[in-house]
Amino acid sequence: AQTVTQSQPEMSVQEAETVTLSCTYDTSESDYYLFWYKQPPSRQMILVIRQEAYKQQNATENRFSVNFQKAAKSFSLKISDSQLGDAAMYFCAGTQGGSEKLVFGKGTKLTVNP
């Protein structure tokens, strides 16, 4: 069984600055995939970024990047040049290879201050 832990219930950042959200993913499997989903006040779940565990290169999508440290089971999300529209709940999630079943962390609420 895998567990996903997000230790920061809330974070805040000034507009245009950088913020890092933490996540740990504990699993005994070697083949798995990690995701960050964003949930704005509209409630819609939106995929931000995806990381494949067997890839050493960290994923990047525009202002969003991850720092994946496999041995440390760490999967943090860095948001650069934060914008007001980045304010949302952010969920870290993972799947085991060969299964689509997502396991979610409890989420981090990000506030962006103007």
Add this chain to the structure above:
Amino acid sequence: NAGVTQTPKFQVLKTGQSMTLQCAQDMNHEYMSWYRQDPGMGLRLIHYSVGAGITDQGEVPNGYNVSRSTTEDFPLRLLSAAPSQTSVYFCASSYTRTSGREEQYFGPGTRLTVT
């Protein structure tokens, strides 16, 4: 494409009533699933399906039934509603059923209150 649609958006039930939450997708996705979201708990998997005619239990299946008679539809049935089932329910789908790497597309959610 409409993507993943859910109806209703809001529902209030009395304890003991039954109802069905509807979910449909028009992307020909094999995998569909239901999650519930409670404050401070993240999303938890209720039931899932890897194709028409195939369903299985997730982490929190008690009190819920599902069926998958077509690729497009995956309804969630509450047999006898309880206040503990007050939650926001999300349906999700993805293209494959066996890779684990695919993005899951989520519906807009149904907010259910059981009094």
